[in-house]
Amino acid sequence: MTPVGLxxxxxxxxxxxxxxxxxxxxxxxxxTMLMSLELMLNSVNINFVAFNKYLYPQNLSGVFxxxxxxxxxxxxxxxxxxxxxxxxxxxxxxxxxxAEEMKF
Numbered sequence: 001m002t003p004v005g006l007x008x009x010x011x012x013x014x015x016x017x018x019x020x021x022x023x024x025x026x027x028x029x030x031x032t033m034l035m036s037l038e039l040m041l042n043s044v045n046i047n048f049v050a051f052n053k054y055l056y057p058q059n060l061s062g063v064f065x066x067x068x069x070x071x072x073x074x075x076x077x078x079x080x081x082x083x084x085x086x087x088x089x090x091x092x093x094x095x096x097x098x099a100e101e102m103k104f
Contacts, residue, residue, distance in 0.1 A: 009050040016043035030084045030094045034077065041073045 016039055023036030045066045052062025088094050 006050055006054045009046060013043045013046040013050070016040075016046070028096045030080075030087070030096060033096070034080050034084070038073060038077065041069060045069055 020036045020039030020043065023039065024033050027033055027036065048062040048065045048069070052059065056062070084094055091098055
């Protein structure tokens with residue numbers, strides 16, 4: 001059994017980031033776009049933890065960045081869901097093309 005090294009973790013993180021980017025650019029549903037954005041943020045978190053573990057194992061700065069990003073992502077998700085709920089109440093749709101056509 002081979003140990004999991006930094007290249008394996010970076011490959012996983014890259015795959016997650018590009019899956020999230022693909023989902024963000026190809027979907028028109030705002031909830032799906034939000035989930036894709038969260039997937040991209042989580043892949044960045046994996047990078048921070050991996051580089052912290054393999055390059056500076058005695059330092060915890062990568063972990064602190066991850067905690068900060070998780071906090072910011074939770075606040076961003078709460079605000080985004082509130083905006084999506086408001087948009088749904090006013091137009092009965094959460095499609096991006098319908099949101100572009102609305103006149104505020």
